[in-house]
Every structure is written in C-alpha cells, then in structure tokens.
Amino acid sequence: MIFKSYIKDKLDNYFEEKISKHIEFQNSLENWFYKWLDFQNNSYANSYSPKNTYYEFGTGWGQTLTAFINAAKAYSSANNTNIENINICLFDSFEGLPPVKSPEDNHVSWKEGEFAYSKKYIFDLIKKLDFPIENVKFIEGYYENSLNKETMEIIKQIPPSIITVDTDYYSSTNEVLSFLPRVLKSGTVFYFDDLFSFFLNEDYGQVKSIKEFNSLGDGKLYPLTENNYNGKCFIYSAKKWEHTI
Numbered sequence: 001m002i003f004k005s006y007i008k009d010k011l012d013n014y015f016e017e018k019i020s021k022h023i024e025f026q027n028s029l030e031n032w033f034y035k036w037l038d039f040q041n042n043s044y045a046n047s048y049s050p051k052n053t054y055y056e057f058g059t060g061w062g063q064t065l066t067a068f069i070n071a072a073k074a075y076s077s078a079n080n081t082n083i084e085n086i087n088i089c090l091f092d093s094f095e096g097l098p099p100v101k102s103p104e105d106n107h108v109s110w111k112e113g114e115f116a117y118s119k120k121y122i123f124d125l126i127k128k129l130d131f132p133i134e135n136v137k138f139i140e141g142y143y144e145n146s147l148n149k150e151t152m153e154i155i156k157q158i159p160p161s162i163i164t165v166d167t168d169y170y171s172s173t174n175e176v177l178s179f180l181p182r183v184l185k186s187g188t189v190f191y192f193d194d195l196f197s198f199f200l201n202e203d204y205g206q207v208k209s210i211k212e213f214n215s216l217g218d219g220k221l222y223p224l225t226e227n228n229y230n231g232k233c234f235i236y237s238a239k240k241w242e243h244t245i
C-alpha cells in the first residue's frame with residue numbers, strides 16, 4: 001500500500017513538472033517568436049507576408065535576442081531550412097539609456113546610462129549561441145543620430161518581419177516609430193516590452209507613442225489579442241493594402 005502511494009506520488013510529480021515546463025514554454029517569448037516565424041513562412045499568408053528578418057531596438061544584455069535566436073534555431077531545424085535565411089538588425093547606443101527627453105519618459109525605474117552593455121558583449125553572445133554573425137547588422141548610436149539616411153539605405157534591403165521595441169522611453173519609441181514606416185510592410189509583428197511600465201497610462205511611455213503612431217493614419221498597429229505574448233504584441237497593416245493582384 002505504502003509502495004503504491006509512493007509510485008503514485010512519483011508519477012504525479014513527474015507529470016506535474018513536465019506539464020508546468022510545457023505551459024511555461026507555451027507562454028514564453030521564445031515560443032511567440034517561433035509561432036510568428038512559422039506563420040510568416042508556412043501559413044495561408046506565406047506568399048505575401050514579410051519574413052525572416054528580426055529587428056531589435058534596445059538590445060540591453062541580450063535576453064530577448066537570445067529568445068529570438070533560440071526560436072530561429074528551433075524553427076530552422078524543425079523545418080529543415082538553413083538558419084542563414086534569417087537576418088538580424090540590432091539598434092542600440094551600447095552605452096545604455098540616453099538622458100530623459102520629456103516628462104513622458106520619466107519613470108523611477110530608469111536613469112541615464114542604465115542597461116549599458118557593449119557591442120562586444122552582444123557580439124560574443126551571438127557567437128556563443130552559434131548564430132551566423134555575418135547575418136547580423138549592428139546599428140550603433142543614440143537613435144536621434146543613428147536612425148538616418150545611411151541606416152535607411154542599409155535596412156531597406158532587409159525589411160523587418162518581427163520587431164522588438166524594448167527602449168523603455170516614450171521619446172526613444174517615438175524615434176523608432178517615426179523612422180520605420182518607410183520599410184514597414186503589412187504583416188510585420190511587434191513586441192513592445194515596456195507597454196505596462198506606466199500601467200497602460202495613455203499619456204506616458206510606449207502606450208502614448210503607439211497611440212500617436214496610430215493617429216497619423218498611414219498605417220496602424222493593431223493589438224494581437226489571442227495567444228500573443230502577454231498582450232504586448234501588435235500587427236502592422238498599411239492604410240492602403242499593398243498586396244494586390
């Protein structure tokens with residue numbers, strides 16, 4: 001009897017651990033990246049979806065980038081495709097946060113110089129993760145300087161399909177969202193890490209920036225509700241549908 005209950009407990013623990021790991025993965029950012037790589041390449045929309053180019057604004061210590069690279073490796077291996085089909089563009093000062101530019105940036109958790117991780121730190125991380133480094137572009141500098149004509153010439157060759165904006169500030173998010181429309185295609189998906197920093201207050205941070213972007217009217221960011229990482233994800237659609245006969 002004691003033996004039976006011992007076995008039962010063991011089995012229960014085993015399955016509990018497996019299931020909780022599975023649920024944790026299901027809800028992870030890595031899985032979100034994986035699902036969108038898969039959708040853009042293999043769904044009904046594969047012929048016209050943007051695909052296989054990841055942009056990250058705000059690379060910090062490389063946590064989000066690691067999640068993307070792990071998803072890209074898992075996707076390529078499951079679909080028997082070459083990882084070299086996937087490109088990455090990274091945009092950061094590599095010196096941490098700039099000074100606060102406006103009251104909408106001002107938050108007790110952030111200060112100038114915070115999250116300063118060097119370009120070398122991120123370069124070494126990518127090598128360690130075994131992602132082809134020749135497929136990675138580093139756009140270095142504060143956005144007010146680095147998001148310029150020269151950068152546009154580089155990135156228009158590789159328009160984004162999945163974008164992370166983890167820049168904390170309203171002002172930095174604005175600089176990103178006012179630069180991107182020239183390369184955005186309908187079907188590009190966005191993950192905004194800092195959406196909840198001001199508890200969704202529409203007058204601060206990334207929420208304000210998205211609201212202003214949407215009011216301009218050239219294209220919109222629509223919230224992706226179901227099964228999309230913590231309600232922090234959006235899909236872009238141009239005002240004038242560009243995928244026509």
Ligand SMILES: C[S@@+](CC[C@H](N)C(=O)[O-])C[C@H]1O[C@@H](n2cnc3c(N)ncnc32)[C@H](O)[C@@H]1O
Pocket residue numbers: 057058059060061062063064065091092093094095096097098114115116117141142143144166167168169171172175
């Ligand atoms: C919280 S960290 C990003 C964390 C990162 N995604 C990770 O997973 O490790 C914010 C990043 O945004 C960058 N950043 C914010 N505003 C910027 C600006 N105006 N120009 C350049 N980089 C900026 C900072 O340098 C910092 O690396």
